[in-house]
Amino acid sequence: MNAHSDTDRDDSSQRDWQRQREALRALHRDVLDEPVPVALLAAASSAARRQGQRARWLGWSGIAAAVLIAFGIGWIANGQWTLQRTGAALAQTPGNRAFAHEAAVAHAVFSPEKRHPVEVAAAEQQHLVQWLSRRLDRPLKVPDLSAEGYALVGGRLLPGDDGVRAQFMFEDPAGRRVTLYLGAVGDKAAPSTAHESAFRFSSQGPVPSFYWVDRGFGYALAGDASRELLLRLATSVYRQL
């Protein structure tokens, strides 16, 4: 059933829509062919088991089979979960500390700049985000820190130990600057180990920073500011990203 054709006014808008639709369908096409993650299979079969238990009309053999499948999958999934959790706990700290240090150094290098603090200024924010999203291979967003009194100065691309990094710079009316440093972190072969972490405060390095890992991405908010202010800014960034 072609539900959308009746809103289309003419051929060209029909063609535009076809192009848009094809682009959207191509966007994550590969996900359809990926094997379904074990934990999702387990969740599905546990739902199926409930339905099975509830449906009186279903024969005992059916229930037994469903329970058996659910149990089997649950067993495997459980093993996976345990592994991941341990891995995450073990792999967390050292890499992240290096990340926070890189962020603090990048802050110290660029934030005193009068003429070239950033590569792309806030006036070209749209271009800035498009460019850095492409280079970091992730749709980025610039957090809005105006509620905390900070406006975007701009951003730049940087090399980190593990690959590309981006730095967004913000400044308050008095010209005090903070920077947000971000990029993919963790073992590429096992992204789960870099999934997420709590906020961590680091006072080592040229300036203090709060850093955290969220969905395989590391973030560090650095600046010559109090711990309280940095935490407030980091929390605001975390909520928005």
Added chain:
Amino acid sequence: MDPGPLVEHIPSLRRYARALTGDAWAADDLVQDTLERACSKWRLWIVGSDLRAWLFTIMHNVFASQLRRAPPRAVVDVDGDDAPELHAPDAGHEQRIDLQRCLLLLPDDQRAVLLLVALEDLSYRQIARVLGIPAGTVMSRLSRARSRLHALMEGEAAPTVQRPSLRRLK
């Protein structure tokens, strides 16, 4: 019940969630929560009715409630999820990143309608049920989503705050 029918829908749930959230981890988190919610609500599903539409309805509700909460920080499963590769910047890839980024700039309700039509081929009536809105709203959201996405992709940054162009009558 045989988990087969439920499992059959997981790939399309995952793809939709991926486009909706723009993030592999968040997407599988959302699918997992959806399946768990489905599990606790089985009683409400009528055997023989459209299972896919029902699952999308649940996913939409889970997604909406997650937005109201603070962002989830739980550990999620990433099995079967390929590690992020280092891409040589090619044009097609950059376009996909642009498309996903622009999608995320759409209001959530517009994005949901657009993706349900484009990815799932659901009818307006089905989408209206999934999202709990009138069919007329589905149509107007779809057309707003399409033109906004088009404008964003073309770089004509549409204003973030929508100002209805009301004619002033004096």
